[in-house]
Amino acid sequence: MFDRPFEILLVEDSPADARLAHDALLEGNIPKRISIVTDGARAIDFVRRRGEYRDAPRPDLILLDLNLPKRDGLEVLRTIKSDPNLRSITVIVLTTSQLPNDVRMAYDLSANCYIVKPVELDQFYAVIRGIEEFWMSLASLPTLGKDPAMGAGANGEVEKQEPGNKSGSASASFRHAHRLRVRVRRRARVAMVKGAAKQRDRMRRSIQT
Amino acid sequence: MKAEAPSIAAEILLLSEHAEEVQLVRHALENNNLNVVAACRDVLPYLRGAGAYSGAARPDLILLDLDVSNPDDCDTLAEIKRDPELKRIPIVVLASDDSYEGVTRAYDLHANAYILKPADPEEFVRVIRATLSFWLKLARLPRE
Numbered sequence: 001m002f003d004r005p006f007e008i009l010l011v012e013d014s015p016a017d018a019r020l021a022h023d024a025l026l027e028g029n030i031p032k033r034i035s036i037v038t039d040g041a042r043a044i045d046f047v048r049r050r051g052e053y054r055d056a057p058r059p060d061l062i063l064l065d066l067n068l069p070k071r072d073g074l075e076v077l078r079t080i081k082s083d084p085n086l087r088s089i090t091v092i093v094l095t096t097s098q099l100p101n102d103v104r105m106a107y108d109l110s111a112n113c114y115i116v117k118p119v120e121l122d123q124f125y126a127v128i129r130g131i132e133e134f135w136m137s138l139a140s141l142p143t144l145g146k147d148p149a150m151g152a153g154a155n156g157e158v159e160k161q162e163p164g165n166k167s168g169s170a171s172a173s174f175r176h177a178h179r180l181r182v183r184v185r186r187r188a189r190v191a192m193v194k195g196a197a198k199q200r201d202r203m204r205r206s207i208q209t
Numbered sequence: 210m211k212a213e214a215p216s217i218a219a220e221i222l223l224l225s226e227h228a229e230e231v232q233l234v235r236h237a238l239e240n241n242n243l244n245v246v247a248a249c250r251d252v253l254p255y256l257r258g259a260g261a262y263s264g265a266a267r268p269d270l271i272l273l274d275l276d277v278s279n280p281d282d283c284d285t286l287a288e289i290k291r292d293p294e295l296k297r298i299p300i301v302v303l304a305s306d307d308s309y310e311g312v313t314r315a316y317d318l319h320a321n322a323y324i325l326k327p328a329d330p331e332e333f334v335r336v337i338r339a340t341l342s343f344w345l346k347l348a349r350l351p352r353e
Contacts, residue, residue, distance in 0.1 A: 081319070084317070087316070087317060087319070088313050088316035088317050090316070098349070100351075100352075103349050103350075103351050104297055104351045107296075107297035107298075107299065107351045108293075108296060108297050110290070110296070110319045112321050112322060113299070113321060113322070113344075113348050114348060114349045114350075114351075115347060115348055115349060116349050126347075127347055130342075130343055130346075130347040131347075133339065133343070134322075134339065134340070134343040134347075135322075138324060138336065138339055138340065138343075139322045139323060139324060140304075140307040140312045140323045140324065140325050141312065141316075141323070142309065142312045142313035142316050
């Protein structure tokens with residue numbers, strides 16, 4: 001089983017666009033939890049777990065719009081990527097801007113990737129599918145954070161699953177949980193690249209039960 | 210597959226010391242252009258067009274076959290990502306190990322993505338194709 005769903009933070013000020021991205025993401029096979037914030041200041045509060053976001057999960061992936069109220073997307077990006085505790089979080093800029101300068105600035109500020117948001121609905125769905133296939137299946141991500149506050153839940157679950165695991169330290173538990181996720185994703189990935197959708201779904205069901 | 214619109218031709222730089230792997234990446238490339246360096250110490254001279262690499266094409270995407278546990282390999286990654294003129298070129302790390310420490314270290318050094326290399330050659334080609342397809346068709350690269 002997955003030890004927890006894939007955590008996605010969607011930073012998007014337009015409710016219609018947020019809804020669309022949310023629905024498109026949930027169409028995919030990988031279990032995920034999606035949090036939405038509507039401006040840059042909230043995005044920073046979320047990743048720093050401040051104020052109302054005290055119990056927020058550490059995102060595995062952030063989908064970041066550039067044109068945002070309060071702090072703009074590039075400032076959010078700069079904040080995350082210059083913070084040693086946050087910079088390993090994958091940030092994908094997903095925006096309607098095609099300005100070469102925005103693309104350049106985003107990569108200069110260490111965005112993991114820049115994607116122009118298509119206006120056409122089916123193309124938008126194709127982009128979200130592509131993000132799921134590359135970032136949630138193919139790529140290896142530092143899936144569990146170093147923050148002890150976030151590891152507690154996952155540790156408990158993992159140790160229940162495998163009583164033989166004698167992890168003496170928190171970081172050993174993180175590593176163990178990470179390995180479990182890697183194993184699951186690797187199997188899912190093998191199925192994906194072979195295009196064996198049915199086999200993949202069957203396998204995911206068996207993993208989840 | 211062949212009926213799809215052709216992908217945009219891109220310049221790709223591959224760092225790999227394994228001749229067989231280079232062959233497989235070449236096989237996966239479609240109409241993109243591949244340049245190869247075999248050693249970490251050649252990557253920065255290549256990117257800066259120094260010495261024998263004068264006039265070398267600036268890559269749109271870099272594939273680095275790295276051993277993240279090797280400090281020299283990590284230095285190469287870190288140095289590219291510290292250089293104001295080079296840091297924006299996306300780097301996909303190809304690794305044969307995806308330990309928690311290694312993956313975290315690579316992303317901490319601002320690798321754009323980290324891919325575990327499958328040992329099976331056919332699967333390796335599929336993974337490279339899927340990677341290139343994402344980066345060259347869906348993502349926007351900082352082309353100059």
